[in-house]
Amino acid sequence: MMGGVNRLTESTSPYLLQHKDNPVDWQPWSPAALAEARARNVPILLSVGYAACHWCHVMAHESFEDPAIAEVLNEHFVNIKVDREERPDIDAVYMTATQAMTGHGGWPMTCFLTPDGEPFHCGTYYPPQPRPGMPSFRQLIAAVVDAWRERPAELAEAGGQLVEHLRAQTGPLTVAEVDGAVLDEAVAKLAADLDPVNGGFGTAPKFPPSMVLEALLRHYERTGSASALSTVEQTASAMARGGIYDQLAGGFARYSVDAEWIVPHFEKMLYDNALLLRCYAHLAVRTDSPLASRVTEQTAEFLCAELRTPEGGFASSLDADTEGVEGLTYVWTPDQLTEVLGESDGAWAAEVFGVTAQGTFEQGSSTLRLLTDPADSERLARVRAELLRARRERPQPQRDEKVIAAWNGLAITALAEAGAALDRPQWIAAAREAAELLIRVHYVDGRLLRGSRDGIAGQAGAVLEDYGCLSEALLTLHQVTGEPHWLALACELLDAAVELFAHESAAGAYYDTPADGEALVQRPADPGDNATPSGAAALANSLLTASLLVGAERADAYRSKATAALDRAGALVAKMPRFAGHWLTAAEAMHAGPVQVAVVGAAGDPGRAELWASAAAQVRSGGVALAGEPDAPGVPLLSQRPLVDGAAAAYVCRGYVCDRPVTTVAELHAALQPR
Incomplete structure (x- = not known):
C-alpha cells in the first residue's frame, strides 16, 4: 500500500471507491489476488457489501478505518472487497456458505477463505467491542491469525469439506409440471401467509412482495379470484x-423494519422501484384505483428525476445514510413541520402524516405516512410541495452511480409498460434512452457486461439475470414502439443466454454464470426469486414473451424452452411460492393463453392510435400488444394481417388461435375479456 491509498482506486464500483482511502490494503477480486494469497500462504479476508448498505458503512468506520486493525489485516491477510451488485456470482457463492455456517446472512458479509478461495469461517457484521455471543472484529481476526499459524491444514480441510457439502446440497430441481392445481395451491399458501392486518407476508422485517403481487394480479385476471385481488x-x-x-x-x-410498514430501511434501490412501478401500473389500469395511479405516477417520476444518470441509464440506489446518519434526510418532528408550514398547516400535516411528539423513528422524529385521505386535495398537494422544497435543502443521501444491466432492464420494462398503458410518452422515451445506453456500452462483441459508470463499462461479465431482464425489456420496447431492431437484439440475447447458461445435463435448468465465466469454488445456480427475479425465472418470462412476437419457426422453440424452465422450477413454485413470484407470473401467463394483439393501420391513422391505446391498457397476464403497418418488415406479429375494408383493425389471438379482426374499441374491449 502506497501513500495511504489501496488498490481500489481504479474501480468502477462506487462501493469499492468508498473504501479506496481505508488504511486496509483492499484489492478487487481477481485471479491475481488469489495468486498473491497462495504466494504469501496467507488466508483471504473477503468483505462483501454495497454502496447503500447502512451497516457496511458502520463496520467500515468502526474497523476498516482503524490503523491498528489495518496493520494486522495487511500483514496477515490478502484483503478483497467485492460489490455484491457488481459481482452477484461471488456474493451468491459465499452467501450460501455464510448461511450454512450461521443460519442467516446479510451485508456486510465477512468471510475468511483459504488461498484457493474455500471458506472456513463466515459471518456478517462484527462490532468493534465484543457483545454477548459475538466477538469483536479485532478478536476475530486475531483468532483467525492464530488458527492459520497453528493448524492451517485443518482450516483448509474444513473449507474443502464445506464446499463439497454445498455442492452436494445444490443442483437442478426435479421436474414437476406447474398445472392449474399447482397454481391454485400456491395461491392458497400465499393467502395463509398473508398478514391480514397490515398486508404483505410474514412478519418483520417486511420486504415489498412485488413479484408475488404481480403474480396474484395475473391470477385474478385469469380466474376472477376476488381474494387474490384483495390481497394485492x-x-x-x-x-x-x-x-x-x-x-x-x-x-x-x-x-x-417493522410489520406495519412504518419505519423503512431508508436506502432506495432501483430494482425495488422498477418492480413496484410495474405492479402499481398494472393495478391502476385494472381497477382504476386513484391511489395506485398516483403511486405509479410518482414512482415513475422518482426514477426519472432521482435515479437517471447523465448518460440516460438508471443509477443503482440512494444511500440509507446521510452524513453517516440513517434517515436524516427523510424524518420530521412536529416542530419542523410547523417551521416550514406554519402553525395551521403544520398541525394539519402532522395529523395527516402521523408525525407525533413521541415519534415513530429515533430521537422523537417520525417517518411520514398517509394516515388519511384529506378532502382538500389541493391543500395536500401544496403541503407536500412545501415540505419537499424544504427537504431538498437538507443534506442528501449519496447515489450509487453504477448502472446494472439487469436492474436497468427491469426499469425499462416498467417505464415502457406504464408509459404505454397510461399514455406517458416521456416514460417510454426514458426507457428507450436507457436501452440505447445498455446496447451501446454493455453489449460488446455479442456478450453482455454487467455494469458501467459514467458511460464506461466495468470488467465483470453479465450473469443470467442480466440477459433475462434486458431481453424482456427489449421485447417490451419492441411492443410499445413497433421498432424491429429491439426484437432482433432481444433474440440475440436470448439465444446467447440459452447457449451460455444452460445446464449441461438437466433440460430446463440454468446456471447463473456462463460456461466460460470465471471458475469459482462453486458455480451458482439459484432458481429462487429474492429481491429481484432469479436469472432462470427472468429468462423463462422473456422466452415466453418472445414466443409470442417471433415468427412461427422460432415460436415453438422459445415456448418449449420456457415450459421446460418452468417445469424445472415446479417444486419451488408448489412448496415456496413466496420465493417463486416471478415463476408464478410466467405460469399464469402460460395458462392464460397468453394473448396476442396485433393492431394494423397506416401511420398517423387515428383509428390505429385508438385501438393501440385500448390494447396497451387491457392486455393481461403476460400477453403482448403491438401496432404498426401491415406486414411491417422485421415485425412478425404484423405479418399477413391486412386492414379491414381499408380501416385499422386489431387481431386478437389466444394460444395461437385467432379471433376475427375487430375495428372498434368496443369490439376490442369485448374480445379481451377473460374467457
Missing part, C-alpha cells in the same frame, strides 16, 4: 400509505 389491493395500499413509501417525492425504500 390491501398490500399495495398499506405500502403506499406507510413510511416505506416516500410521501413527498415518491419511490419506495428497500424494506420496513
Whole structure:
C-alpha cells in the first residue's frame, strides 16, 4: 500500500471507491489476488457489501478505518472487497456458505477463505467491542491469525469439506409440471401467509412482495379470484400509505423494519422501484384505483428525476445514510413541520402524516405516512410541495452511480409498460434512452457486461439475470414502439443466454454464470426469486414473451424452452411460492393463453392510435400488444394481417388461435375479456 491509498482506486464500483482511502490494503477480486494469497500462504479476508448498505458503512468506520486493525489485516491477510451488485456470482457463492455456517446472512458479509478461495469461517457484521455471543472484529481476526499459524491444514480441510457439502446440497430441481392445481395451491399458501392486518407476508422485517403481487394480479385476471385481488389491493395500499413509501417525492425504500410498514430501511434501490412501478401500473389500469395511479405516477417520476444518470441509464440506489446518519434526510418532528408550514398547516400535516411528539423513528422524529385521505386535495398537494422544497435543502443521501444491466432492464420494462398503458410518452422515451445506453456500452462483441459508470463499462461479465431482464425489456420496447431492431437484439440475447447458461445435463435448468465465466469454488445456480427475479425465472418470462412476437419457426422453440424452465422450477413454485413470484407470473401467463394483439393501420391513422391505446391498457397476464403497418418488415406479429375494408383493425389471438379482426374499441374491449 502506497501513500495511504489501496488498490481500489481504479474501480468502477462506487462501493469499492468508498473504501479506496481505508488504511486496509483492499484489492478487487481477481485471479491475481488469489495468486498473491497462495504466494504469501496467507488466508483471504473477503468483505462483501454495497454502496447503500447502512451497516457496511458502520463496520467500515468502526474497523476498516482503524490503523491498528489495518496493520494486522495487511500483514496477515490478502484483503478483497467485492460489490455484491457488481459481482452477484461471488456474493451468491459465499452467501450460501455464510448461511450454512450461521443460519442467516446479510451485508456486510465477512468471510475468511483459504488461498484457493474455500471458506472456513463466515459471518456478517462484527462490532468493534465484543457483545454477548459475538466477538469483536479485532478478536476475530486475531483468532483467525492464530488458527492459520497453528493448524492451517485443518482450516483448509474444513473449507474443502464445506464446499463439497454445498455442492452436494445444490443442483437442478426435479421436474414437476406447474398445472392449474399447482397454481391454485400456491395461491392458497400465499393467502395463509398473508398478514391480514397490515398486508404483505410474514412478519418483520417486511420486504415489498412485488413479484408475488404481480403474480396474484395475473391470477385474478385469469380466474376472477376476488381474494387474490384483495390481497394485492390491501398490500399495495398499506405500502403506499406507510413510511416505506416516500410521501413527498415518491419511490419506495428497500424494506420496513417493522410489520406495519412504518419505519423503512431508508436506502432506495432501483430494482425495488422498477418492480413496484410495474405492479402499481398494472393495478391502476385494472381497477382504476386513484391511489395506485398516483403511486405509479410518482414512482415513475422518482426514477426519472432521482435515479437517471447523465448518460440516460438508471443509477443503482440512494444511500440509507446521510452524513453517516440513517434517515436524516427523510424524518420530521412536529416542530419542523410547523417551521416550514406554519402553525395551521403544520398541525394539519402532522395529523395527516402521523408525525407525533413521541415519534415513530429515533430521537422523537417520525417517518411520514398517509394516515388519511384529506378532502382538500389541493391543500395536500401544496403541503407536500412545501415540505419537499424544504427537504431538498437538507443534506442528501449519496447515489450509487453504477448502472446494472439487469436492474436497468427491469426499469425499462416498467417505464415502457406504464408509459404505454397510461399514455406517458416521456416514460417510454426514458426507457428507450436507457436501452440505447445498455446496447451501446454493455453489449460488446455479442456478450453482455454487467455494469458501467459514467458511460464506461466495468470488467465483470453479465450473469443470467442480466440477459433475462434486458431481453424482456427489449421485447417490451419492441411492443410499445413497433421498432424491429429491439426484437432482433432481444433474440440475440436470448439465444446467447440459452447457449451460455444452460445446464449441461438437466433440460430446463440454468446456471447463473456462463460456461466460460470465471471458475469459482462453486458455480451458482439459484432458481429462487429474492429481491429481484432469479436469472432462470427472468429468462423463462422473456422466452415466453418472445414466443409470442417471433415468427412461427422460432415460436415453438422459445415456448418449449420456457415450459421446460418452468417445469424445472415446479417444486419451488408448489412448496415456496413466496420465493417463486416471478415463476408464478410466467405460469399464469402460460395458462392464460397468453394473448396476442396485433393492431394494423397506416401511420398517423387515428383509428390505429385508438385501438393501440385500448390494447396497451387491457392486455393481461403476460400477453403482448403491438401496432404498426401491415406486414411491417422485421415485425412478425404484423405479418399477413391486412386492414379491414381499408380501416385499422386489431387481431386478437389466444394460444395461437385467432379471433376475427375487430375495428372498434368496443369490439376490442369485448374480445379481451377473460374467457
